[in-house]
Amino acid sequence: MSRVRVFIPQDAAALAVGAGQVVARIRAEALTRGLDIEIVRNGSRGMLWLEPLVEVELPQGRVGYGPMTAAEIPSLFDAGFLQGGSHPRGIGLVADHPWLTCQQRLTFARCGLTAPLSLDDYRAHGGLAGLAKALQMAPAAIIEEVTRSGLRGRGGAGFPTGIKWRTAAQTEADQRYIVCNADEGDSGTFADRMIMEGDPYLLIEGMVIAGLAVGATKGFVYIRSEYPHAFKTFVEAIRIAEAAGILGDDILGSGRVFHLEARLGAGAYICGEETSLLDSLEGKRGTVRKKPPLPAIQGLFGRPTIINNVLSLTAVPTILAMGGDFYQEFGMGRSRGTMPIQLAGNIKHGGLIERAFGLTLGELVEDLGGGTRTGRPIRAVQVGGPLGAYWPTSLFDTPFDYEAFAARGGMIGHGGIVVFDDTVDLAKQARFALEFCAIESCGKCTPCRIGSTRGVEVMDRILAGQDVVHQINLLQDLAEVMRDGSLCALGGLTPMPVMSALTHFPEDFDRAQSAQAAE
Amino acid sequence: MLVQERYREFDPAEVRAVAMELKGLEGPLLPILHALVDRFGHVDRRAVPIVAEVLNLSRADVHGVVTFYHDFRQEPAGRHVIKLCQAEACQSMGSDRVLAALETALGIRMGETSPDGRVTLEPVYCLGLCASAPSAMLDGELHARLDPVNVLALAQEVAA
Known part of the structure; x- marks a missing residue:
């Protein structure tokens, strides 16, 4: 029997639910049964309820089983999973799963299919096509392609990426920087983490293209310290890319230069705000800068700096490879x-x-x-x-x-x-939003620093049913001041979860009535 | 293996060597502080003037940075560190009940270190495991799909 390839993700979300133990058990079981298998640690397909998802490569495609536990592995062998045998955890051909067939994967096209650090895999699945094209183009033409794609900042602000790039390119300077914001601190988000762990060369390729476009020879990726696996994978990817001439003093033999460094955050949510991130990279407290000047004009170390989110930069290779028109048709x-x-x-x-x-x-x-x-x-x-x-x-x-x-x-x-x-209490969620702002505020502006703490106090009185009507008026007033008077999005947007909770779920704030009803 | 056995005793010469080795980086302070935490487990107050001198910064500048970031702890942590996610996605799956169970099992509250120095329990705001909530990190290892019962395995692990 020829050597069968078995895929088990090394994505953090798979490791956290026992992928490591599943791998160890599969190895041990294969050894005991005298079966010759090759285990490939891939990225995650993004079907996280099925992790750890075990896939077997067969002539008809990859057949999946998940979510698997180490204890169930012997039964998987008994069911003949190496030939695609049926098992209660079987999900059939993974590529035919409705979760995947309904998607239009451009950025995540490779994630989960390949071994993340294999450059051969990356090339075989269309990697570096965008960079190859960019190396043949004038910088202005690259920026034009990105502008035509309609790409907007995927970090949240939605600013047109092409315009940001043009601004930095047109600003006179002895050095320009490309900075990737990989400080993905929002609860409920993990796309940056998945792509850095599952397809890291895509981000490197996007950053090199950005460097070519605006004339920057140095880039930084600022990765949050809560993502140690992503950091480790990315550092290794940079090392391999340097050795392969994708980064360095002679990118793919073109004579063009781009160096990349990965930097670790230090547990401050505010550093996801672009100007705080720049201060943090410079080695300072992560406090917000006032704008203007825009980072594209005066950013890292005072130089013109493109600061883009991971998802913006990882969209770029596709845009270059397929064209801006192709991308904007979606x-x-x-x-x-x-x-x-x-x-x-x-x-x-x-x-x-x-x-x-x-x-x-x-x-x-x-x-x-x-x-x-x-x-x-x-x-x-x-x-x-x-x-x-x-x-x-x-x-x-x-x-x-x-x-x-x-x-x-x-x-x-x-x-x-x-x-x-339906067990959620939206008044408690509103309180948490304010408490989180109080913990993570950089302290530079008063509406955010003081407003968040006052907001928690107001919410405590509302939760206790004290003087609720007046406190709600106070909360609305406070929210307005924070929204209009804060220096950045942390203080400016904290009112959004608070006021939406109040607007759409007023019954949760009406503690006086419920307190009276209880009496 | 107990985590603290990895960490070295404070040594001014070693602090200086770490700072000298990294000072050539653009924006070297955060990488230096991370290196100190990796080596010594925390940023000792005696390290601050040494780093300040190597980088030609004031002590206040360095102190300000150390105290700004959650990662640069100034006191040694327990031999094990459990970081339990307290952000919204984990809240939606009952992270408060997981926390209560863990606090009872460990005999300490969130943010505390046990009196025997065995374990520190800390909040973390998002580990990026939001589709497998609630989640936690024990000494760098990730755990997800926690509930008030299976989280007790973490308490047992630090008790062993």
Whole structure:
């Protein structure tokens, strides 16, 4: 019998539910049974409820089994899984799974298919095609291609990427920098982590292209310290890419230069804000800078700096390889291209879905996500991280689109959706939003530093049923001051989860009535 | 293996060597502080003037950075560190009940170190395991799909 290839992810979400033990057990069992197998540690397919997902490569394609536990591995061998035998955990041909067939994967096209650090795999699956094209193009033409794609910042702000690049390219300087914001601190998001662990060369390729476009020879990736696996994989990917001439003083023999360094964050949420991140990279406290000047004009060490999110930079190789027109044909309105959406929290089928913009919230969490994991009714979803709005099910017809979300008082942010069942208390969630802001505020501006703490106090009185009507007025006033007077999005957007909770779930704030009813 | 056995005793010469080795980086302070935590388990207050001198910064500058970031602890942690995620996705799956069970089993509250120095319990705001909530990290190892019962395995692990 020829050597069969078995795939088990080394994505952190698979490791956290026992992928390491599953691998050890499969190795041991194969040895005992005298079977010759090759284990490949791939990235995750993004079907996280099925992790650890074991896949076997067969002539008809890859057949999957999941979620597996180490204890179940002998039964998998008994069922003849190496020949695709049937087992209660079997999901058939993985590529035919409805979760994957309904997607339009451009950025995540390779993630889960390949061994993340194999450059051969990367090349065999279309990697480096975008860079090869970019090396043949004038810098202005690269920027034009990115502008034409309609790509907007995937970190949450939605600023047109091409315009940011043009600004940096047109600013006179002796050095320019490319900085990747990989400080993915929003709860409910994990797309940056998955792509850095599952397809790290894609980010390297995107950053080299950005460097060619704006004339930068140095880049930094700022990865949060809560992601040690992503950091380790990425550092190794940089080392291999340098040895292969994808990074360094002679990119793919072109004579062009680009050096890349991975830097570790230090547990401060605020460093996901771009100017705080720049200060942190410079070795300072991560406090927010006032804008202007824009980082594209005066950024890292005072030089013109492109600071883009992981998902923006990883969209770039596809845009270069296939053309800006190809990319912008996906999507709706002014939201062009695809968005990696992350279904999280209390959800039956949680994971990553990359689709063109435009699916409704209801289609995402009910049809694709299958409702709650607890089996109870959905009451609220929070979209866009801790600073995003809480949505009631009555707004589930809202299409996933920057403008449609903004029109209804929310934002898509980094594409994370956290589902809550009917046991959630939205007044407590509002309190948490303010408490989180108080913990993570950089302290530079008063509305955020003081407002968040005062907000927690107001919420405590509301939760205790004290003087509720007056306290709610106070909360609304405070929210307005924070929204309009804060220096950055942390203080400016903390009112979003608070006020959306109050607007859509007022009954949870009406503690006086419930206190009276109890008497 | 107990975690603390990895860590070395404070040594001014070693602090200086770490700082000298990394000072050539653009923006070297965070990498230096991370290296000190990796080596000594925390940033000892006696390290601050040494780092300041090597980088030609004021002590206040270095102290300000050390105290800004959650990662740069100034006191040694317990021999084991459990970081339990307290962010929204984990909240939606009952991380409060997981925390209560863990606090009872360990006999300490969130943010505390046990009196015998065995374990520190800390909050973390998101490990990026939001589709497999609630999650935790024990000495760098990830654990997900926790509940009030299976989390007791973590308590047993640090008791062993």
